[in-house]
Amino acid sequence: MATLNSAHAKHKSRSPLVFDISRLGRRPGAMLELHETVPSPSRIGLDLIAIERGADLTLDLRLESVSEGVLVTGTVYAPTRGECSRCLTEVTGDVEISLTELFAYPDSATESTTEEDEVGHVIDQTIDLEQSIVDAVGLALPFAPVCSDDCPGLCPQCGVSLSAEPDHQHDVIDPRFAKLAGMFPAEDPDAPEPGAGTS
Structure with a gap:
């Protein structure tokens, strides 16, 4: 099983969450592992708490070729920073999310039968994980963070x-x-x- 390198190693202008999957191929069952720490390309989260731009995103993912596209599963871990919704003091912590995301191949049945924002897409032999992570982090973080339960x-x-x-x-x-x-x-x-x- 090979280990995947990020596309930004070759294309520095790309987001650090865009990955080249050309080595994976389209044979169902082919698999690559992605174990990498990259800087967050933007502030990811909610108004009161988020992963700051530039913070380390630790990716522990598996990319598997399936008939309709590339199935990404695994976890993403990152530190968070924000402020208490009750007393406004600084709050720090971390968040770990689980990803299960399908990126449809060009001209696949999945791509042609789903809305553009329903699934990710393989574009020029790359996948972009940013929106998947943004969506998952938004659901995982507390809407009203507190510095302590009894603040x-x-x-x-x-x-x-x-x-x-x-x-x-x-x-x-x-x-x-x-x-x-x-x-x-x-x-x-x-x-x-x-x-x-x-x-």
Whole structure:
């Protein structure tokens, strides 16, 4: 079983996730292994958490020639970075996704009977894994990441991190009396008491 080299080794302008499969051939059952670490060509993920552009993508994949195309199976691992959805502090971690993706051969029945975005395509003896990884990572990452399950978030009144200041609090006036409190002048500690100075 041979090991596949990435197409970007020969074509530096290509995405690092485009791979030359010419050595695989179209004989069903032929197989190649892909074990490589490449830089992420773009930020991959969600608004609050993602694989950063340039981060290492560790690919552990098997490419198998089947009658309709190239079947890619295996895993992709990468570090992630983002911010906690509750307190906005930095969150780091990792994500591992499983890929099972068919790339249809040109002029195959699969290519002619499916929509363009339903399956990948073999183009000029290459396959591009980027969109498959983008889709899988988007499903694997949490929509609202947190720094810890019990993160208390931010103070709704002043924005202070409640995990950094666990005793943080504000004196709260009952809203029913807040307007009344504003109708009376604040007491002046230097003012004479009522009746003082009179005989």
